Amino acid sequence: MKQIFFACALSAAFASAQAQVTVRDPWIRATVPAAQATGAFMQLQSAQDTRLVEARTPVAGSAELHQMSMQDNRMRMAHVEGIDLPAGKPVALASGGYHIMLMQLKRQMKEGETVPLTLVFEDRKKKRSIVEVQVPVRPLNYSAH
Numbered sequence: 001m002k003q004i005f006f007a008c009a010l011s012a013a014f015a016s017a018q019a020q021v022t023v024r025d026p027w028i029r030a031t032v033p034a035a036q037a038t039g040a041f042m043q044l045q046s047a048q049d050t051r052l053v054e055a056r057t058p059v060a061g062s063a064e065l066h067q068m069s070m071q072d073n074r075m076r077m078a079h080v081e082g083i084d085l086p087a088g089k090p091v092a093l094a095s096g097g098y099h100i101m102l103m104q105l106k107r108q109m110k111e112g113e114t115v116p117l118t119l120v121f122e123d124r125k126k127k128r129s130i131v132e133v134q135v136p137v138r139p140l141n142y143s144a145h
Contacts, residue, residue, distance in 0.1 A: 020047040021085065021121055025144065026135040028102065028117075031109045038109050040100035040117060040135060041093050041144060046085040053082045053128070054120035061104025063117075068096050077101075082122070094144060109137045 026042035040063075044052065055063040067080050075096075083098050085091050093099045100117075102109075109115065119131045 021045070021050065021119070021129070021131055023119070023131060023133050024090075026117070026133050027138045027142065027144065028109055028115055028135050029142065030111045030137050030140050031105065032140075033108045035108070036105055037101060037103045038105065039095070040102055041095065042133075042135075043090050043092050044083075044085055044119075045090045046087060046121070048123065049087045050085050050121045050123050050129075051082040052085065052119060053122045055100045056118040056120070057102060057115060059106055059109070059115050060102035061106065062102075064101045064103065065098070066101045067098050085121070111137055111139045113137045 022045045024043040024045070026040065028040045029038045031038045040055070040057075052065065055065065057063055065080050065083055066077050067083075068075055068077050070076075080098070083091065083093070091098070114134045114136050117133045117135045119133060121129050121131065123129070
């Protein structure tokens, strides 16, 4: 009986140690028919320190984590290996900052549809966890609040 209780307690402790990430207000910008890329945006918050390390979707040939920044009075976009999520602090993936670039689009992103997006997180011990999100496509001129 003690062994069963210990195994259950250990299992519960292990499960609570995994990163718990909340995704709020996700959206993807609609595209014109010939567009090859668009952005995915959202707010992420983790219960524990973790890092967004990958994104995948069946509607694009690739999905990369990017960051926009000002350099020499010019806005620049660059690929980043990951986006840190400090415990308990919201991190915005938004226009003009961190975001997910969906490239080599396989089709047009149309306002009103929903796109599956897989987010891969990695904790300090390099353990990976996955969050599946259904992301609505917003109009070309949409801007989050």
